[in-house]
């Protein structure tokens with residue numbers, strides 16, 4: 001029976017609801033009986049006139065459960081861990097603004113720019129894989145301490161770098177921290193959270209990633225006015241959150257699951273009691289312990305963990321799902337949309353560079369805001385439906401973006417002045433007849449004048465080798481925007497279809513951010529059994545970083561061959577493939593114990609479109625004891 005369709009609130013449907021609560025309750029090891037006011041009057045005959053209304057009972061149980069189950073300490077843990085996510089977002093986001101100033105201060109070439117941007121992401125891909133080994137050996141807490149320490153050192157090196165070589169070292173160090181943090185933090189949060197709020201707490205980590213990206217854009221905007229050395233503040237300021245996390249984690253506990261795995265059982269019990277507040281931890285402790293013992297029996301074969309994962313069907317399937325999710329997240333083009341939002345905004349008529357920088361802040365904030373929606377939705381609609389809805393919207397909005405770029409290209413203004421500078425007579429720019437090919441050629445830009453209705457006196461001229469902000473010569477060589485002489489358009493074309501692109505951009509963020517942004521991280525933190533968890537997360541984080549660098553590095557080259565609309569159409573097709581993959585292969589993990597999730601991968605891969613979450617769950621009996629009730633899935637003798 002579907003929960004939603006059940007208007008008539010009978011015993012079975014109530015049992016369904018309560019069964020789920022009970023499951024959640026026992027999942028996290030709390031007392032198996034949930035107190036509810038006057039529940040003694042509850043009987044198997046259904047709600048009577050004297051019984052409290054089931055809805056009230058449900059509300060009361062929920063309230064009680066929340067009071068019992070959620071000690072504030074769990075939020076402290078999640079927030080301090082998620083600072084790792086903040087640093088992830090900050091360090092990947094801040095570099096584009098810093099680069100604008102670095103280009104002037106240190107004269108960094110295009111190659112060095114690419115090294116400084118992609119070096120961090122590439123280092124993160126490698127260190128995420130290394131993180132599996134470190135996690136197994138030292139535990140989650142020590143890994144988070146290592147990551148925050150590394151972030152802090154990287155930030156200090158960056159802030160005080162005397163030359164570009166030192167900058168590269170700083171960016172690589174930051175990348176090492178990023179990789180470890182990106183795979184450890186979701187695992188740590190998942191392992192310490194109670195099941196009914198695990199999805200929400202792990203999703204907070206992605207919320208912090210987007211908060212980091214937003215903060216980076218604000219800091220970039222603020223320090224862009226400081227023409228000299230402003231980049232030192234941009235890059236160096238992340239030392240503050242890094243130190244905060246380091247200090248916090250000196251006092252925070254290790255994951256109880258890792259402790260039990262290492263045989264540190266007394267310590268694990270202490271930590272469990274600490275993070276579960278006033279609850280009885282026996283059940284949770286026993287469940288974790290016996291599942292570890294079982295895992296050791298089942299997967300006791302030798303060899304490296306990755307080999308055991310690949311040869312054991314449930315973990316192999318989980319790994320395919322986890323890595324596939326991360327791959328499709330990046331193939332949906334999030335980082336090109338984030339990175340090129342400045343260009344997109346310039347196309348829509350924002351010609352002032354400073355204003356464009358501030359508008360990027362709006363994009364980053366939109367991403368943050370819709371990720372917040374994901375935090376709210378994840379425990380309500382579940383991971384599967386959230387991810388499916390999100391990727392479906394992503395496919396559509398990428399199509400809109402593509403159509404917007406197509407219309408702009410089709411109505412691209414022509415080159416009307418064919419001027420050649422004697423110093424660069426062989427420039428490819430002279431061959432372009434309209435703005436579109438001129439804009440796609442990285443060595444050229446479009447220089448034009450406009451009145452209220454049309455573009456005129458337009459030419460395609462080489463870009464200044466020292467700065468893409470002006471032309472190499474001619475009327476656009478002095479400033480980016482002098483209406484009476486010329487407007488310099490690098491990377492964009494004036495168009496009247498920019499509103500289509502803008503609509504596409506907003507819809508893209510609104511669809512991607514609540515689901516496809518956070519769910520790959522959240523799902524990965526829950527789908528592997530303990531023995532495979534670090535390795536599974538390391539592999540999937542490695543896949544995320546690898547595809548991140550691949551997509552962002554190839555974007556401009558692909559745009560040259562396929563044009564902007566071609567590239568966004570390609571992303572849209574890839575996202576559509578992702579939709580089918582998710583539809584077929586991603587099971588619902590909401591509300592389940594980490595120990596129980598492995599069983600979801602026992603069936604053939606990609607046969608899960610049919611078993612949607614709790615709608616299938618049949619709860620048949622209800623047990624009432626004194627002032628407590630306990631709903632049971634299968635024990636008829638419980639009914640009293």
Ligand SMILES: O[C@H]1[C@H](O)[C@@H](O)[C@H](O)[C@@H](O)[C@H]1O
Nearest residue numbers: 206209210334335517518548
């Ligand atoms: O989940 C995150 C988030 O969506 C970010 O906005 C994006 O930049 C990252 O690459 C991604 O992994």
